Amino acid sequence: MDKSALFQPRCPEADVELPGVGTVRVRGLTRAQIIDIAKGTNDGKDMEPLSLSWAFVDPQLTEDEVRQWTQAATFGEVETINKVVNELSGIAGRADKEAYKSLPDESGS
Numbered sequence: 001m002d003k004s005a006l007f008q009p010r011c012p013e014a015d016v017e018l019p020g021v022g023t024v025r026v027r028g029l030t031r032a033q034i035i036d037i038a039k040g041t042n043d044g045k046d047m048e049p050l051s052l053s054w055a056f057v058d059p060q061l062t063e064d065e066v067r068q069w070t071q072a073a074t075f076g077e078v079e080t081i082n083k084v085v086n087e088l089s090g091i092a093g094r095a096d097k098e099a100y101k102s103l104p105d106e107s108g109s
Contacts, residue, residue, distance in 0.1 A: 012088045013057055018077055025058040026081060028088030048082070055085040 011028040018024060029037075033054055037047050048070070049063040061069065070078055086092045 014084055014088060016081060016084050018073075018080070021077075024056065024081070026055045026085050026088070027057050028085060028090065029054055034089060034091065048078075051085065052081065055081070 009030075011030060013025055013027040015023050015025050029051060033051070037051050046063070049066040052066045053061055053063045056066070083092070
């Protein structure tokens with residue numbers, strides 16, 4: 001095995017159709033990104049914009065652009081994207097905040 005392969009990004013990606021908008025491409029988040037999100041501030045208010053800014057591949061969105069999008073999008077549209085990202089990240093089936101909280105901090109606790 002080539003050890004360098006361990007350090008190459010390999011998050012799965014998927015296309016998601018947003019009715020009336022078009023197709024976007026998103027990817028799963030790395031474990032490190034999920035841990036960073038779990039450490040979020042503002043009682044989790046920044047968790048979604050941060051995670052989705054990392055997850056959007058095409059188009060790429062900043063945190064502020066994600067906030068703009070969520071102001072215009074339906075709840076179901078955002079939930080669809082979140083569901084796909086959680087599935088690609090390997091945390092599907094768990095309540096989002098609880099999945100993030102269950103991860104140990106960097107000290108391993």
